[in-house]
Amino acid sequence: MTFDRRQFMARTAMAAAAAAATKMARGDVSLDVLDSDELTWDKAPCRFCGTGCHVMVGTRHGRVEAIRGDLKADVNKGLLCAKGYHVGGILYGPDRLKTPMLRRNGHLEPVTWDEAMDVIADRIEGDQAGFAIYGSGQWTIPEGYACQKFIKGGLSNNNIDPNARLCMASAVTGFLATYGVDEPAGCYDDLDVCDVLITWGNNPAEMHPVLFSRVMDRRSRGEKVELFDLGTRRTRTTDFADHYLNFTPQTDLAIANCIARELIARNAWDKDFVGRHCAFRKDTEKPSLFGEASSFKEYATSLDPYTFEYVEEISGVPAEQLRLLADRFCDPSKKITSLWCMGVNQHTRGTAMNTLIHGLHLLSGHFGTPGDSPTSLTGQPSACGTAREVGTLAHALPGGRIVKKEAHRAHCEDFWNLPRGRINPKPGTHTIAMWDNFCTPTDEGGSVSTVWVQVTNPGQTLPNLEKLFRGKAGLEDKFLIVSDCYPTATTEMADLVLPSAMWVEKNGIFGNSERRTQQWFRQVLPPGDARDDTWQVIAAARRLYDRGHEGMRDKDGDFIFTIRDQQGQEVPAWEWAHYYDTNVDRYLFEEYRPFARMKHKDLAPYDVYVASRGLRWPVVQQDDGSWRETRFRFSGFDDPYVADGEDIDFYHSKTGDGKAQIWFRPYVPPPESPDTDYPFWLCTGRVLEHWHSGTMTGRIPQLQESMPTAYVELHAADAGSLGVKSGDRVTVSTRRGELTLPAWVDGRGQPPRGSIFVPFFDERLLVNALTLDAHDPISKQPDYKKCAANVRRA
Template sequence: MMDSKRRNFLKSAAMAAAGSMVAGNTGLPVVQADEGVSDLPDADGLSWNKAPCRFCGTGCHVQVGVEDGRVVAVAGDKAADVNKGLLCVKGYHVGGILYGKDRLTKPLLRKDGQLTEIEWDEAIEIIAKRIFDSPDTFAFYGSGQWTIPEGYAAQKFMKGGLGNNHIDPNARLCMASAVTGFLATYGVDEPAGCYQDLDECNVLITWGNNPAEMHPVLFSRVTDRRSRGENIRIIDIGTRRTRTTDAANDYLEMKPHGDVAISLGIMHLLIENDNYDKSFVEKHCNFRGAEEVTPTLQGEQISEDEFRKRIAKYTPEYVEELSGVAADDIRMLADLFGNRDIRITSLWCMGMNQHTMGTAVNSLVHGVHLLSGHFGRPGDSPTSLTGQPSACGTVREVGTLAHALPGGRVVAKPEHRQQCEGFWNLKPGSINEVPGYHTVKMFDQFTKSTDDGGDITTLLVQVTNPGQTLPNLNALFNDKKSLEDKFLIVSDVYPTATTALADLILPAAMWVEKNGMFGNSERRTQQWFKMVDPPGEARDDTWMTIAIAHKLFEMGYQGMKDKDGEFIFAVKDEDGKEIPVWEFDRYYDTNVDKHLFEEYRQFTTMKHKNLAPYDEYVKARGLRWPVVEQEDGSWRETRFRFSAFDDPFVKEGQEFDFYHSSSSDGRAQIWFHEYAPPPEMPDDEYPMWLCTGRVLEHWHTGTMTRRLAPLNRAMPTAYVEMHMEDAKAANIRQGEVVTIQSRRGVCELPVWVDGRGRPPRGTVFVPFFDETKLINNVTLEAHDPFSKQPDYKKCAVRVVKKTAAKVSS
């Protein structure tokens, strides 16, 4: 009796499971789109097209299924080399980000404290007027989520049109130190290797990096090899145990700033044991140290003897003292690097970038690879990852930073400005030679009253959420509330912590609601087409920039005219007639992205970052630059830069050629930097380290992923990870809400002991995705001297029980 009842149930459950795979809700293995799917006309009214995922810097491709003007399905793109059909938990839900219930659909102006709907014409006029009246006190804050054309338009508008260099992106908070590390070492930005290194390395070292959660599709390339029986050793060096640690063979727990000491310790042993790669170093490297008085990115050349002398004190025992990692483990690392028969790839992301010694530690890890010769062969690579989909493409390549120009040029150099003015057909002297404000400075100047010298009065923010991501929000953002003469304009898709203080909110189109291009972590430039209309009156960010520029042009602002008197963003049809792309209903009469990209492309050959014509990207699932035209007219991408076997720019007869060497001799620089302790350390008053970061399910400030029910159910709230013994000592229970206090602010969070991440005693970790629990009220704005990137990974806090906090306050 019972048997048959149960049996019937099981049968119906089995039928439901099988039925669900047959019907609509498809299982994972079934739905992956086939190669060439996008070329197939679909008889059922569902059209498929390619796009890179909207989230992280991995740059997975998805196939987006559209029906009746709505994104209804997403599948991993099997034709994409990056992800081969696989997606992460966020990627499978990416289409849903368009359809949160509270999309912004109408421009909103704050009048007497109340947000009131206004028309676009009025919004553009308000902005143009504020800029016209005071162009020098205007600043533009952008993003590594800007598409390449969006960033390029903003860059040209500011530096070319206004002669104003106060343009900086959120990527300053995210990978500026990686840039300075590459520049200091190779004289040119971005990794030499590519994701193929992950398929070929024997050892993978993650430096303060958690790719299992933050770049899961990339990490699976390594773990998949292991499940196929390949022997690959993962060494995780970090300040807390993570999901990456779970997969690692070795976990080396370091103190904050320990990475600096560890890399010095490895180089010390390579020299001491005389097993560094002498031939590689002799042919391809110089040694460099920081100048004593005013250190620069260039540094000064030092002899190998001088390098040996300086590094001599970083013995394994001394490094153990500084880093907390056992001397024998330092020896183990040095032995691995000393072995040229294996291939070693280093991965890092925010751990080494959000670091007050970010430039130094980036340079040192490059140095470890160069000194040991673990460079330039597939699988032998020092590689930084990016967290945003176009931190590389838009910020680093288009150069939307306060000091930079497109194509790896800088405003400080007269010949660079002249070249740029030439490409833009501007009057000589149009571009300002003084670098603008970097992010921290920009917000400091904006949230300081004009009387106190706060000389940024109007700030336009696109595609980012500084009200949640800036460090020390009380000092850098929240003060805006009381400053009535400061005007904050925010373009976004949903209400955010930033729009909460905005005076004017512009509703934006997102992802496949507009044409776009991204550039991922491995130099891969990707393109997609608009597939659906944005909701209500939401519009493209590029259009906004062009419309503001044209309004200024109409008002007679000289900078918006090139030297022939034409509008700087003029787009002409085949007959030479101007298309009024500043009118939104005419914006898609042409492909503005293509026009901007083809103009931008001229810049890219100057530092051998050559890009192919727009139409090549339409065909490809991204191409890695330099992309060089072949004799047969095809375009060839480059996987391994500076290596003769793959890079067409390496000089004939050379095995390696660092053709942008800062010492102009084709060599890379092996740097020495002295270890220094972090600027704020735990003390009696604030006895714990605080580290912040992301979680798998949410992307950055959660404005998109928090609106996806499945992801929000999976990760509904921020929390503080704490060691069991620390919790016991403070009489704190699992799940209890505690107060995290620093010298700068407080944040209340539930405690998670033995959670997903497991910090050691004396450390707590808090993710920053949760808008209701702003941990950046607590963090420190201290930053790297070269990259100006703040350190979100370490500051001193105390954890206080809420009852106790009430008594003491």
Template sequence: MELLNRRNFLKTTAASLAIASLYSCTGKKSKSPSAKTDQLGITWEKSVCRFCGTGCGVLVGTKDGKLVATKGDPDCFSNKGLNCIKGYFLAKIMYGKDRLKKPLIRKNGKLVESSWDEALDLIASKYEKILKEDGSDAVAMFGSGQWTIFEGYAAVKFMKAGLGFVAKNGVGSNHIDPNARMCMASAVAAFMRTFQSDEPMGSYEDIEHADTFFTWGANMAEMHPVLFSRIMDTKLKNPDKVKIVDLGTQFTRVSQEADLFLGFEPQTDLAIANYFANYIIQNKLYDEEFVKENVVFKKGTTNIGYGLKDGGADIPKNAGAMTPITFEEYKKFVSKYTKKYVSKLSGVDEDKLEEAAKLISDPKRNVVSYWTMGFNQHTRGTWINHLVYNIHLLTGKISKPGNGPFSLTGQPSACGTAREVGTFVHRLPADMVVKNPEHRKIAAEIWKIPVEKINPKPGLHTIEMFRAIDNGKIKLLWVQVANPFQTLPNLNRYTKAAKEKDVFIIVSDVYPTKSTEVADVVLPSSMWVEKEGAYGNAERRTQHWNKIVDSPGEAMPEIWQMREVAKRLKVGNKTVADIIYNYPEETFYRDLWEEYRSFSLGRGKDLAPYDVLRKEHGVVWPYVLKDKKENGHYDFAPVWNKVKNTKSNAVSVKWRYNADYDPYAAKFLEEHKDKKTKIAFYKAKKNNYRATILAVPYEPPAEKPDKEYPFWLCTGRMLEHWHTGTMTMRVPELRRAVPRAVVNINPEDAKRLGIKRGDKVRVTSRRGSVEFYADINGRSVPNKGNVFIPFFDESRLVNKITLDQYDPISKEPDYKKCAVKIEKV
């Protein structure tokens, strides 16, 4: 077996602009205001990368109706013209040989081509029958952090508003959840519980202002390479001052560049973070005035379960409860987490723990903490997010240039669509929730529907949604821009249910996947710049693009698909589409956006107008307008001159809650003159406008290695591939670079087992077995007793052996910890 030589791959592709030979697409396109044609006749238009949550701006090159090249957009502040290796091959992701071009219907066990009318009529008839017989609780939608913002908002209206006009129970369905549930729901939960507002307060510009970087379970060099290149640029400019501290369960490319690596036992990051808090307090390194002005202390419920039983039967009802405590009580709580105790628990040397604690608490240092799935995909993911906020709140290193906790996202619009639009089972746009009567009233007024049509009961989150299919409660599932039958943990259970239970499954996608294999109807979708769209990235930057090229065959956008189904659902002499999508065709996207935007105005979530988005190369929210007449809510004119970086009438806020940069904070301090700091957590009304420091302990994981299953398994991504490989495995250069998933094994473990690089091994858990080739001393070297396997390879489904455990608060699955054994085949 031949493992790839990555160095040779990079040598042969480094100079490539990834220009593809593409077949022609016909039809009307729309140029952006910034479109330019070069001397080669290539027209360049702005867009945003289709991959991770960094949100790199890209320029898309077309000629004669063909997409021929992509390159980084130097006018986008998120990436400043840089792209990673995946970004340079964007031109090829759309033109795989097996692109879906016609609807497919399963007949006699096989998917066969059909017309759009036949497929849509069948789908509508299934909706109508199930909604009238079983009600809206019997239908579900599984969406995506890759939905455009337009698509996500249309889906929310379809499910949470439109279906209520047809269902026998008279309310919409909240059984709509994005695949972002599986990657950043823990971050959402902790943001809301700490600040009562979602998403990071800082920006990528923090990188140029910071001198200390903590990466917690974040292999940024491969998962967010453009951002990591900026970190390395900062370090190279001042190598003696700038420090990188990497914490994780494997030695990665970030670890190679780090000044300090803390390789810890899985789950003990909880204990390490509590040790840092204890160190800060014991050494009186906390910012006393900041804490007094801006913080409340609470204690969380403990022993909250792991979501292993259907319906969360092992989770106490008060799992998310928080009880007020004093600073002295918090001090006593963390005092248990001494250097000696945490070293013994985590396996990290005492001197390394103390060195890291000194760096993160040093008043003279600017500190940014970054994390991704290592924190979020965690049975105590909400807790560990809280514990990092605790550190930054204690030290006051937050909402200031170069200082702050920063949760990175993995998908291009996990923030813009899943979080901001509210495509989760419990949410509405702009941080509103279905349980809140006032929020339902606001949504009903904007949507112009009776408030009674909005279901006040949160729906089934992802894991319970698919368990409900197995239990016969969900009768119809529509999957859009996602591949759950490759990504769900304990995959065997859910694939078997999809094939055997009485459930009608619709999948909208661009290529055949493991999910289309279980579908009753497959709808061919338009992809990326084949339709108008917008994404929102991790630094709150919204980026719009126009339709640039046509879709192949009969592929159509998901919005069109939902509208067509809605047109077939009758409500008296009207249709559901007449009620929820009643916008003129010529201004459909503008009107949809401005309606959605109205949720955000005046709430510190203000989005830019449609015409501004079309013109600019990304706009960060809150996008605050100076005058009440233009803004529609608040008059910021009295404090406008106190805010830095304001234009004549608008400002995009780089550092939320900081009165020097955020007009909302400046206005709040103008109204609360007793405040002594420039930081104002103006969204945290329930805590008297203070952020929460939460006392929660280390608790062990649901499943640990034992004599029979002696290894920890961690899954994840790698540089060349993205998610389930649906796009990147169809780019020849990327597929040649990494043609298959391998199991990464620690060299000491491999030697003990007699395993060499390239040997075939069987990885087995209590749920099944999968065979992989072994890699030893590869780019990621797991800590001793750990193995790492990426999940992009549909021919080797690692999720057949993962455990469907989840955080009882955020309901996010833990893909980072289960017990396995390894045998040489």
């Protein structure tokens, strides 16, 4: 039977509308009324992307039975995307992992949790320095915090990194290099008032559909929002764009420089804003996060080569279109919001391109008022809240601290009541280094001997998989521990598999793309013997403590994860039977909360989030005792940390003068470009129906049937030259591997001639066996968006 996508969308839309109609008829969103359905409803952020939509979860008889958009949620105002409406289904795939399993004689065999904890403790005691944790932006805040404390405060080892390194590390370095502090100044409210929306290598129509719908909703009501889509292939976003600027991969830097040059050439840059709030910066010879000081004159001179003619030549974007984009930046009456995500971040010049987008907004003065904002989006639900704010990175500590600085270590040790010197000053291995090291024989310098993976699937998502993941095969002294909910490409290689609770099977807190911290409660029990990831870490720590491991003791000799209930009584949280005797999330969150204040990212008490649909930090207490969120950071009219009387104040400025940095960053050719042997550009990415590696969405029949397999998008002319039509099997090869998959000509996305696109959601067709592991020298984020490939009929 052929699945009719149009019917699928229509049915889903009608179901959502009918649910909303019922709710309206009942007088809006009263939970009491909805209880009469015999379903118990409670809030939760959606499990998928970084948008942070809230869903209402309807449970009955211990199962999630219904999902609806949450009308009380500012983010999505009751709207959900196709994935969001099906999010409840992620819990009920037929192959949920339900028991710990240890590989013996090549086979995974069931073991008890007790045995599993002994195995982990043995691995740590055998080689503590070689132990690593690899997590993600899907860790809840308490989960990430517990891992941070365990490895940095307990094992004195900084080998922890999240897959966020593959996702938004360049956004982090872009924010740090520009403002001295991470994360966006604006928020989603900008989308409700901007006149111009620019998507830089970004496809929100598929990847952040609810946010995109906020803009489309305005258009549906007759408002004018002009959309510029800059991309290397036409996407669903392009279908709605007023202007599509198709550029040759990597030349986005040249385009940004061209616009900046034009702002200066027309004398249209905002001299007052720049004079009061900005300084100029340039690269040092060796790439570094903060480079060195420059001047306006030097900046302007550096931009000289980026004429319309030159940039048209290298980018392929007609000068006329570049002029049009420049016109908008030169017009102070327009409100301009920029969005970007993986297209800019997964880039060997990712940090540079991030800083250039910020620089355009600063130079033109399109910054700091509602609608005027450069905003990077995240792909994971807590990339910001956990990876960035808790700082689960190899060099970082919570609260924007870094391990290299003695004062920061000391501060953290004091917070955790650890003896001085417990935290190791040497940064651990970042993602690429961690996996490279893990897949290198020990006698050849591969010092990472054990990796514990939680909430991610590196066996599918790392670049250059043969080298960085499958290289582990045959290395007998290497050991892979994987906590997950389903079998994946990663568990295939695992030596110990731990079944995890997921989403509303546990308490949780996420932090979304707009600085919004969101809490939810456990609503159903996990299946079989699956358990919370936080519990797994605490239990492993306790096993070490019981064996006398000094690192698991604070300076008073107490267990580093001593958890107390609200009456102050210690709870043996390492015993699963007692884990939910108190709210461990609340306890860990309150322990973590003071760290957030160090970078003016203040968080409210846990219970305030219980009563809200998330709040955007800094959240500060008012005179009347209430807690107020901040929508527009650094803006005097909204941000409580802006000095009195200032309209804008970059109070974490690296130069210490309240100024943001406008960078000059040159266009540099990519590390690999098409040539005679590999004449195509290969770009990889995501699709609407699946979320990242498809571990969850692949278990939802409606989504899986709707998009059952990966494919390669081809331009019609290239397909014609190859004698290929849609559905024919073609082989895509790069210098790292090859893959055979069906072609899609003139499909949903349309790459230009000489380019192809392959999504990465399909674990049977691992495109990351083909991708390049070249990465940004500052953020260490790899480039999944461009490498050279060949295509032939299979």
